[in-house]
Amino acid sequence: MAVYDTIILDIEGTVCSISFVKNVLFPYFLDKLPFLLEQVEFPLDHTDNVTVTQILAKFPERYTKSKECLKTYINELVANDIKDPTLKQLQGIVWQAGYEEGEIVVDLYNDVIEALDRWKKEDKSVYIYSSGSIKAQKLLFSHVKFKSETRDLTNYIKGYYDPTSVGSKIESESYLNILKDLNKDPESAIFLSDNIKEVAASIRAGIKSLVVKRPGNTVHHDNQSFDFVYSFDNV
Numbered sequence: 389m390a391v392y393d394t395i396i397l398d399i400e401g402t403v404c405s406i407s408f409v410k411n412v413l414f415p416y417f418l419d420k421l422p423f424l425l426e427q428v429e430f431p432l433d434h435t436d437n438v439t440v441t442q443i444l445a446k447f448p449e450r451y452t453k454s455k456e457c458l459k460t461y462i463n464e465l466v467a468n469d470i471k472d473p474t475l476k477q478l479q480g481i482v483w484q485a486g487y488e489e490g491e492i493v494v495d496l497y498n499d500v501i502e503a504l505d506r507w508k509k510e511d512k513s514v515y516i517y518s519s520g521s522i523k524a525q526k527l528l529f530s531h532v533k534f535k536s537e538t539r540d541l542t543n544y545i546k547g548y549y550d551p552t553s554v555g556s557k558i559e560s561e562s563y564l565n566i567l568k569d570l571n572k573d574p575e576s577a578i579f580l581s582d583n584i585k586e587v588a589a590s591i592r593a594g595i596k597s598l599v600v601k602r603p604g605n606t607v608h609h610d611n612q613s614f615d616f617v618y619s620f621d622n623v
């Protein structure tokens with residue numbers, strides 16, 4: 389039987405709750421968005437080398453004509469949890485301030501820190517593959533609530549992937565890109581996610597993959613064919 393030494397984790401619905409993302413991260417972003425847009429001149433100057441302007445210029449042109457139009461468009465993306473890479477990049481910039489000011493602290497599921505510790509002792513390598521930007525992923529793992537303090541867990545994570553770096557999470561090609569980057573065979577890896585489309589794509593790439601069932605995750609009634617876990621305790 390193949391034994392994995394490479395663990396690839398999703399974030400939302402897998403290491404932290406969907407409600408943390410929807411009720412803490414997204415509202416923080418939407419709250420700061422008007423101030424951010426206030427600092428940018430419209431219509432956007434596409435030759436401007438200011439980071440925020442460069443990111444905003446990647447949204448479809450028809451929505452970037454005015455501040456109000458862009459604000460409405462971004463609010464709709466967030467309300468519908470659209471995993472748009474430009475939105476994710478912008479969120480990373482805004483969340484950075486929140487983390488640095490101590491306004492955002494991450495609640496991971498209880499079993500996650502224990503598992504990260506155990507996997508390290510077992511010499512297993514942990515990687516993150518999330519729709520959140522790599523910047524946002526690193527910020528999240530470096531501001532984790534642990535008892536009464538905030539811990540930086542980035543020393544447990546060997547690398548980070550997002551759709552911008554390797555492709556969509558529901559395409560098997562993206563998982564092959566990760567394996568290629570790691571110089572690993574599919575048999576040596578395991579992928580865990582709350583999203584059955586991601587798990588299906590990863591299985592198609594030959595990776596053992598498990599659906600993570602956390603409280604508040606979407607309940608799939610047609611997922612009998614997938615293996616699942618409720619926590620990382622036996623992974």
Ligand SMILES: CSCCC(=O)C(=O)COP(=O)(O)O
Binds near residue numbers: 518526
């Ligand atoms: C650090 S990413 C914050 C959460 C987020 O924006 C997101 O889209 C998470 O999606 P996932 O692929 O981890 O389910």
Ligand SMILES: [Mg+2]
Binds near residue numbers: 398399401
């Ligand atoms: Mg997820």
